[in-house]
Amino acid sequence: MTSRHPRPATDKPDLTRGFLGVFAYSRRALELVWTTSRPLSITFALLTLLAGVFPAAIAYVGSLIVDAVVAAIQASPQTHDAAKWHALELVVAEGFLVAGLAGAQRGLSLCQSLLRAQLGQRVNSMILEKALTLDLAHFENSEFYDKLTRARREASSRPLSLVTRTFGLGQNAVSLISYAVLLIHFSPWAVAVLILAGLPAFIAEAKFSGAAFRLFLWRSPETRMQLYLETLLAREDHVKEVKLFGLGPLFLDRYRSIFRKLYKEDRDLTVRRDTWGFFLGLIGTTALYGAYAWIALSAIASRITLGQMTMYLMLFRQGQSAVSAILSAISGMYEDNLYLSTLYDYLETPIERGTGTLVRGPQPADGIRFEHVGFTYPGAEMPTLIDVNLHIRPGQSLALVGENGSGKTTLIKLLTRLYQPTSGRILLDGQDLRDWDEIALRDRIGVIFQDFTRYQLLFGENIGAGDVQHFADEARWREAGEKGMATAIAESLPDGYRTPLGKWFNDGRELSGGQWQKIALSRAFMRSRADILVLDEPTAAMDAAAEATIFEHFRTLTHGRIAILISHRFSTVRMADKIVVLQDGRIIEEGSHEELMRVDNGHYAHLFSLQAKGYR
Numbered sequence: 001m002t003s004r005h006p007r008p009a010t011d012k013p014d015l016t017r018g019f020l021g022v023f024a025y026s027r028r029a030l031e032l033v034w035t036t037s038r039p040l041s042i043t044f045a046l047l048t049l050l051a052g053v054f055p056a057a058i059a060y061v062g063s064l065i066v067d068a069v070v071a072a073i074q075a076s077p078q079t080h081d082a083a084k085w086h087a088l089e090l091v092v093a094e095g096f097l098v099a100g101l102a103g104a105q106r107g108l109s110l111c112q113s114l115l116r117a118q119l120g121q122r123v124n125s126m127i128l129e130k131a132l133t134l135d136l137a138h139f140e141n142s143e144f145y146d147k148l149t150r151a152r153r154e155a156s157s158r159p160l161s162l163v164t165r166t167f168g169l170g171q172n173a174v175s176l177i178s179y180a181v182l183l184i185h186f187s188p189w190a191v192a193v194l195i196l197a198g199l200p201a202f203i204a205e206a207k208f209s210g211a212a213f214r215l216f217l218w219r220s221p222e223t224r225m226q227l228y229l230e231t232l233l234a235r236e237d238h239v240k241e242v243k244l245f246g247l248g249p250l251f252l253d254r255y256r257s258i259f260r261k262l263y264k265e266d267r268d269l270t271v272r273r274d275t276w277g278f279f280l281g282l283i284g285t286t287a288l289y290g291a292y293a294w295i296a297l298s299a300i301a302s303r304i305t306l307g308q309m310t311m312y313l314m315l316f317r318q319g320q321s322a323v324s325a326i327l328s329a330i331s332g333m334y335e336d337n338l339y340l341s342t343l344y345d346y347l348e349t350p351i352e353r354g355t356g357t358l359v360r361g362p363q364p365a366d367g368i369r370f371e372h373v374g375f376t377y378p379g380a381e382m383p384t385l386i387d388v389n390l391h392i393r394p395g396q397s398l399a400l401v402g403e404n405g406s407g408k409t410t411l412i413k414l415l416t417r418l419y420q421p422t423s424g425r426i427l428l429d430g431q432d433l434r435d436w437d438e439i440a441l442r443d444r445i446g447v448i449f450q451d452f453t454r455y456q457l458l459f460g461e462n463i464g465a466g467d468v469q470h471f472a473d474e475a476r477w478r479e480a481g482e483k484g485m486a487t488a489i490a491e492s493l494p495d496g497y498r499t500p501l502g503k504w505f506n507d508g509r510e511l512s513g514g515q516w517q518k519i520a521l522s523r524a525f526m527r528s529r530a531d532i533l534v535l536d537e538p539t540a541a542m543d544a545a546a547e548a549t550i551f552e553h554f555r556t557l558t559h560g561r562i563a564i565l566i567s568h569r570f571s572t573v574r575m576a577d578k579i580v581v582l583q584d585g586r587i588i589e590e591g592s593h594e595e596l597m598r599v600d601n602g603h604y605a606h607l608f609s610l611q612a613k614g615y616r
C-alpha cells in the first residue's frame with residue numbers, strides 16, 4: 001500500500017481549477033454518450049424536452065378546469081349543459097397530458113437503462129485498452145494503481161450520470177421557463193422569489209460535493225486495501241494459507257476497521273451536508289409559503305380567479321422543485337465532473353512509446369551486450385544493478401546465479417525492455433535496445449518468469465499463450481508440449497490438450513506446481529521465432545533430476561540460440577557455457593564452471609561445494 005499521505009499532488013489541479021473549470025468534462029461526457037448510441041441520445045433529448053413542457057401544460061389545463069367548473073356552477077340552465085361538457089373535455093385533455101407525461105418519463109428511464117449498459121461497457125473497455133498500453137512500471141507504482149482503481153470503480157457510471165443530469169437540467173429549465181411565462185402574469189417578483197430562494201441550499205450542496213470528492217481521492221489506498229483483503233479472504237489461491245495460519249479473523253478485522261474509519265468520515269460528511277441542506281432549505285420553504293399567502297390574499301381580493309389561484313400555487317410549488325432540481329443537477333454535475341476528471345486523468349496518462357523502428361541489427365552475430373548498465377527502480381533509493389558488463393553470443397548459454405535480491409530478475413526485466421537502464425546501455429545485434437521496434441524485439445525473446453501466469457484456460461491454450469499468432473493451433477501445442485515435457489501430463493487428463501485448467505470454472509483440473517512449470521516451459525517453446533530464451537527459475541518446483549534433464553533438453557533445443565537460465569541449483573547451472581555471479585547488483589565473478597571452480601576463495605566455488613556437500 002502507498003504511504004497514506006501526503007495526498008497525491010497530481011489530483012490538485014482538478015480541484016483548484018475553480019467551480020466553472022471543472023465543467024470541462026461535460027462536453028466529453030456528452031460526446032461519449034453521443035458516440036455510444038446516436039438514436040438513444042436523440043430519443044433521450046426529445047423525451048427530456050417533452051417531459052419539460054408537459055407539467056406547465058397540465059397546470060394550465062388544471063386552471064382552465066377550475067374556472068370551467070366555477071363557470072358551470074354559475075351558468076344559466078340554457079348554457080349549463082354546454083359548460084358542463086366543456087369542463088369534462090378539459091378533464092379528458094388533462095388526463096391525456098398526464099398520460100403523455102408518464103409515457104415520456106417511462107421512455108426516459110428506458111433510454112437511461114439502455115445507455116447505462118452500453119456506456120458502462122464502453123468506458124470499461126477504454127480503461128482496459130489503456131491498461132494494455134501501460135508499462136510494467138505503471139502497475140508497480142502504487143499511486144498509479146490507485147488512479148486505475150479509482151477510474152474503474154466510479155468513472156464508468158459517471159458519464160451517464162453527468163449526461164442524465166445535463167438533460168435533467170434542460171428539462172427543468174424548460175419547465176421553469178414555461179412556469180415563469182405563466183407566473184409572470186401574476187407578478188415578475190414571484191418569478192424572482194422562486195429563483196432566488198433555492199440559492200443558499202445550492203451553495204451548500206456545491207461545497208459538500210467538493211468535500212465528498214476529496215474524501216474519495218484521499219481514501220483510495222484504503223479502499224484498495226479493502227479490495228485486496230477481500231481477495232485474500234475469498235479467492236481460492238489464498239485460501240490454503242489463510243486457513244492454515246488462521247489469518248481469516250485477523251484480515252476480516254482489518255477489513256472491518258477500514259470500513260469503520262471510512263464510515264465515520266462518510267457519516268460526518270453526510271450529517272453536515274444534510275443539516276446544512278435542511279436549514280438552508282428552510283429559507284426556500286419560507287419563501288414558498290410567503291408567496292402562498294400572497295397568492296391566497298390576491299384571490300380573496302378577487303384580483304385573480306379561483307382557477308388562476310390553483311394554477312399559480314401549483315406553478316409556484318412545482319417551480320420551486322424545478323429550481324431545486326436545477327441547482328442540485330448543477331452541483332451533481334460538478335461532482336460528476338470531478339469524478340470524470342479521475343477517469344480522464346487515467347486515460348490520458350502519458351506513455352513513453354518506444355520510438356525505435358529497428359527490426360534487424362547491424363551485427364547479427366554479436367548477440368547481447370550490457371555496457372556499464374546501472375538501474376534504480378523508480379522511487380527506490382539504492383540502485384539494484386551497478387555497472388553491469390556482459391556479453392552473450394548467439395549459441396551460448398548463460399546461467400545467472402546469486403543470492404535472493406541480488407538483481408537477477410531485474411537484469412532480465414531490462415533485457416526484455418520492461419524497464420530501461422538508468423545508465424549505460426544494452427545492445428542487441430550491435431544496436432541499442434531502445435532503437436528496436438517493440439514488436440520485433442519481443443518476437444525475438446521468449447521469457448518465462450518465476451511467477452509465470454497460470455491461465456484458467458485450456459491446457460493447450462496455456463501453452464499457446466506463448467505465441468498469440470498460434471494461440472489456438474493444436475499441432476503447435478503438441479510440438480511445444482513435447483519439447484517442454486508436458487505430453488505425459490496432457491495424456492493423463494480426460495480431454496488431453498483440451499482439458500480446462502484451474503478451479504475457477506466448471507470442470508477445471510488443478511495441476512501440481514511441477515506440472516504447471518512444465519506447461520510454462522512448453523509455453524517458452526511455442527515462441528519458435530525467438531532466438532533468445534530466458535528461464536527465470538521455472539524449474540524450481542521440479543526435482544533435481546527433472547531439472548537437469550530439462551536443461552539438457554533445453555540446451556539441445558536452443559542450439560544456435562541464446563539461452564539464459566536463472567537457477568539456484570548448481571547441478572544445472574554448471575552445464576551452462578558461461579556463469580555470471582551477481583552480488584548486490586554487481587557482477588563479481590564470470591566464467592565457465594571449471595574456470596570459476598579454480599578461483600581461489602571464489603564465491604561460486606564456495607556456494608557450489610556447499611550445495612554439493614548437501615547432496616553427499
Ligand SMILES: Nc1ncnc2c1ncn2[C@@H]1O[C@H](COP(=O)(O)OP(=O)(O)OP(=O)(O)O)[C@@H](O)[C@H]1O
Pocket residue numbers: 140377378380384402403404405406407408409410411
Ligand atoms: N518492482 C520493484 N520495485 C522496486 N524494487 C524492486 C522491484 N523488484 C525488485 N526490487 C528490488 O530489487 C532487488 C533485486 O530484485 P530481483 O528480483 O532482481 O532479485 P533476484 O536476484 O531475482 O532475487 P531472487 O533470487 O529472490 O529471485 C531486490 O532488492 C528487490 O527488493
